[in-house]
Amino acid sequence: MKTHAHLSRRALFAAPILLAMPKLAFAADAPQIVATTGMIADAARRISAGTVTALMGPGVDPHSYRQTRSDIAAMVRADLVLWHGLRLEAQLVDFMADIARRVTVVPVAEAIAKDRLLSWEGYADHHDPHVWMDPILWLDAVAQVQSAVSQLAPHDAELHAANAAAYSAEIRALDAYAHEVLAQVPPEARVLVTAHDAFSYFGRAYGFEVEGLQGISTESEAGLARIGALVDMLVARKIKAVFVESSVPARAMRALVEGAAAQGHQVVIGGELFSDAMGADGTYEGTYPGMMDHNITVIARALGAAAPDRGLVGKLVARA
Missing domain, CATH: 3.40.50.1980 (Nitrogenase molybdenum iron protein domain)
Structure with a gap:
């Protein structure tokens, strides 16, 4: 996803970092991936051979989370940024549009077909973002993670496919258990x-x-x-x-x-x-x-x- 939106008022403090910080070069077999939530980071770690950094740790509420200066540094230097989308990270929406001008940014949950999503009461165009609560629905987001990391490192696509298949099998077993x-x-x-x-x-x-x-x-x-x-x-x-x-x-x-x-x-x-x-x-x-x-x-x-x-x-x- 690419955008050429101007820097928003919310993200202005980050502009000097975005402009001054060079993108680091990493080995081809170790792409640097940043994920917003732990659920996305877990999928990326299980599927990719890259180094995965999660911005939001245990007990952190993504609805109110705002990027820190260390988050900005990590995302600017990343080869790939994975975020949830569907307005889960409501305070990061403008910033993600800004940073997508120079880094590949993928909203993994937005790959899920809209007719499978629940509406957000009171907001006609918004959907309930908590899709990971249905393991089978979350498999579509996992597939989007696989697609994103394989586009980043196509030489590892077969490894990604095998890893995603094993991970998906675990998720399907949990659904059956449930x-x-x-x-x-x-x-x-x-x-x-x-x-x-x-x-x-x-x-x-x-x-x-x-x-x-x-x-x-x-x-x-x-x-x-x-x-x-x-x-x-x-x-x-x-x-x-x-x-x-x-x-x-x-x-x-x-x-x-x-x-x-x-x-x-x-x-x-x-x-x-x-x-x-x-x-x-x-x-x-x-x-x-x-x-x-x-x-x-x-x-x-x-x-x-x-x-x-x-x-x-x-x-x-x-x-x-």
Whole structure:
């Protein structure tokens, strides 16, 4: 993707770096790749032989993330920048248009056919960006990563294809696992209440009603009316668990638990889910398969299914 847009007001501070910093030369077998989110970085690391840098680490919220000076330096020097698109990284949109004048920039989620995307309520031309919550849908983004790294290093295209096939097989196995264990959740309990509305694709894929305390973007506020409505729903439908998220403060979710208790209904925090960011670097949960294995297993167990405590392949951190 190339653009010749002028530098935006938001990105003006970066102009001296963009103009002054020379693009570094790297060995042909070690392209430098920058990815915005951990999910994209994981795909790039599994598929490419290059060096991959992730801008957003564990617990980082991509909706409000703004580029730092070190981010700018990394992207200007990169051979390829992979970002999500679909306005997930809302604060980086103008900057990505600017930097695409001199670096190859690919919005991997925008390769997904629009008729497979969920709409963003209140915005006619926007779509819910949380597509990685449906593993099968995320395979289209993985394919876009493969295409981008193969265009960057065509001499490694066969390696990329083999790596992508193995990675995709893991993702398909997770989807099969999800269908198996989540089908055990009683129909009346298939309500997923989370901190923000990041799980709609998950709900569509596995037959769950999803209620987010905040909207699709974490920058929306959870008002008292919304909290009250969710408390009433939890009580009326006897929902026993709600879920916090690793990249969203848990305070408002605790308000749901307290509100239900005030009406004589016990609700527990069913666990912490990974929504917009993965787990700690160097852990299984710090990979996309591990992130999704964790979410599937935690949700299933909290809502009444007999999922294995350590997940599909026995790598999840054991919980007390």
